[in-house]
Amino acid sequence: MAAPKPLLTVDDLVVSFDGPLGTYRALNGVSFHVDEGETLAILGESGSGKSVTVRAVMALLPRHSARVEQGTIRYAGEELTALPVRRTRELSSTQLAMVFQDSLTALNPVIRVGEQIAELFRVRLRTSRREAWKRAVAGLDRVGIPNAAARAHDYPHQFSGGMRQRVVIAMALALGPRLLIADEPTTALDVTVQAQIMDLLRELRQADGMAMILITHDLGVVADVADRVAVMYAGTVVETGPLRAVYDRPAHPYTRGLMNSIPAADRPGARLTPIEGMPPSPLRTPSGCAFHPRCPFARANCRSQRPAPRVVAPGHEAACHYAEEVMAGVDVDGSRAA
Amino acid sequence: MSTSTAVARLEVRALRVTYPARGGLLRGAADISAVDRLSLTVTAGRTLGLVGESGCGKSTLARTIVGLRRPAGGEIWYGGERVDDADAARRRRLTAEIQMVYQDPYSSLNPRKKVAFIVSEGWRVHRGLVPREQWPARTAELLERVGLAAELADRYPHQLSGGQRQRVGIARALAMSPRIVVCDEPVSALDVSIQAQTLNLLADLRESLGLGYLFIAHDLSVVRHISDDLAVMYLGRIVETGPAAVVYDEPAHPYTRALISAAPVPRPWAAPPRERIVLTGEVPSPASPPSGCRFRTRCRLAQPRCAETEPELRMVAGREVACHYAETSLSGAVSSGTGGPR
DSSP: OOOOOEEEEEEEEEEEEEETTEEEEEEEEEEEEEETTOEEEEEOOTTSSHHHHHHHHTTOSOTTTEEEEEEEEEETTEETTTSOHHHHHHHHHHTEEEEOSOHHHHSOTTSOHHHHHHHHHHHHHOOOHHHHHHHHHHHHHHTTOTTHHHHTTSOGGGSOHHHHHHHHHHHHHTTOOSEEEEESTTTTSOHHHHHHHHHHHHHHHHHHTOEEEEEESOHHHHHHHOSEEEEEETTEEEEEEEHHHHHHSOOSHHHHHHHHHSOOTTSTTOOOOOOSSOOOOGGGOOSSSTTGGGOTTOOHHHHHOOOOOEEEETTEEEOOTTHHHHHHHOOTTSOOOO | OTTSSSOOEEEEEEEEEEEOOOSGGGTTOOOEEEEEEEEEEEETTOEEEEEOOTTSSHHHHHHHHTTSSOOSEEEEEETTEEOTTOOHHHHHHHHHTEEEEOSOTTTSSOTTSOHHHHHHHHHHHSTTSSOGGGHHHHHHHHHHHTTOOGGGGGSOGGGSOHHHHHHHHHHHHHTTOOSEEEEESTTTTSOHHHHHHHHHHHHHHHHHHOOEEEEEESOHHHHHHHOSEEEEEETTEEEEEEEHHHHHHSOOSHHHHHHHHHSOOSOGGGSOOOBOOOOOSOOOOTTSOOSSSTTGGGOTTOOHHHHHSOOOOEEETTEEEOOTTHHHHHHTOOOOTTOSBO
16 A cells, blocks of 8 residues: 555644733644545644644634744645735635534525535636536535525525534535545534534545544544544644554553543443643643643653654654553553552 | 431422413414423432433423423422422422532623632522521532632632533532532533543532432433433433433433434444444424424334324333334344444
8 A cells, every 4th residue: 555645734833822811822833644535633622722723724813813933734735834825715715625613603694505605616616607506506415405406595594503514514525625624513413413414524535535634522523533633732732643542552641531531331430530630721831741730640851841742653653751651551441450 | 407317309290391482483383392291200319310412301301490490280399398389488498409500610600709609699598508607617618528729719700710610510509408419411511531520529429418410411421421320301201211221221212222322432442333323304393393202203113103192101121211112122123224233
């Protein structure tokens, strides 16, 4: 098998924001890549920088308060941070596409959904009005909206939450992107509808060979669809690797803590092992390793030296001075020594 | 406390809660039933988990139990007394022992009051429960009990994290020395690591204070973790209820089966292979529930009979289930193309 080509590479990205309490770094050296056709899940808790990362890729950061301080974002060989926003937007509307968590605010409430999709074909591909509409209907049909020709005339509020998320997906896929970024696409949906949407994304991705970045805090959703995982904490990627390697043998204490926090199906009622303390405020990121105040493995050098990501197994990287120890001490299966 | 000698029990019998249907095409239409002929029992020291999707009536049920809504029918009993038709004074006494923890730790705390005020507010209403000179000491004790430093009594909610706020919400409920606590999605707004801390705290409090929980959530792994018994709601009715291990591990109602199969498992490769049922469509509007069985429009076992007669809860293999074809469903003998292991 030929080595997969990276489609998107983010390297040492630093983004700072001007907030009411001062300037802070939302991203503090984020690095990861996505290969052609693969699904990368970015996993992390609120405030870890997941959404800021993908908004930086899509050139959607607020212009006045956010700054890309350093780092590179390369898409198919092109350096996005060096391009004018206009060109990034053009790229990001044809080759990169994004699905947001809240489908209600992602759609214009006073324009028929068919028209919102048709507009993309007219503006970006200069197709005729009639052809654009036809393609919009076909797009709605493809994402499983029953009676698409008639529903294209409806407004967003006339759709249920799940159907509206399908409309948003149809819009994202309209121009045949090579990379789809889905930011918590099912968080606002019920479990049974979530299953429908995740199945749909999986099917569409397989049919088109499209790559996907899935942002979520739900470890179960990740396990369902991802090929690889990147775990974020306090504005950095602390661990990346193949799904099962990261889940079964986490090499970063934060990942290990996350895995131990979730209730195990086979041991109902057993005491959970939470991560002590809480995530740091971005205004006061701890020195050295940002996780050290909550880390059971922390030693003196963790307070002073920030660990760089390093390879711990093929394709598996972790930013921890004691990754080997973490990997050896972990048994997420529950047979952990008492 | 009046009921502390016997095991405290909260009983909901054939409860019906309605919303007026108003405006537009629905003007003059019958009221919408959010909760319909629903019965359940919460016992001190045990946890009844209640699951269901948005709009199924879980939160309406919770709010009715703690007295924030009036039922349109049915009865609520606590400690041998009927609560829902009690006069104000008696009701006040009874409801002190039934407290609620809310989902959203942001909107459920008054942003203009300090933590000390929020925790002690119930004592202002229920005079005589705790003498005023003991308030500061009791507040400190309660904060410590929920794992917060006593200094936080002087803070405002916006100075706290989500997890800390939820602890304040729990301390406020505990201030009334309740026997029964209704927890409406208490951890769903919290991050995974904070969620685990909160679940451990709730389990500890149940143990040390002998509390009974009605634990409402949509996250099945969380509900399974904390519950002794489970009840599954669909469009205002309970479709299946029984011991958590029975209902979760061998669900009999087609809806329960679908709900459990749809919930993503963190490490699917380590779990036993599961059937995968993806329901079509979404929950119908409670304003016009389907005739007969309310689930039949999305059910792969539905027969003509399901449209005609609404199934009542009946005992099947160790749990109560409201389905004409529960035995068929339980045996898994389903030839529909949507099922089967992945």
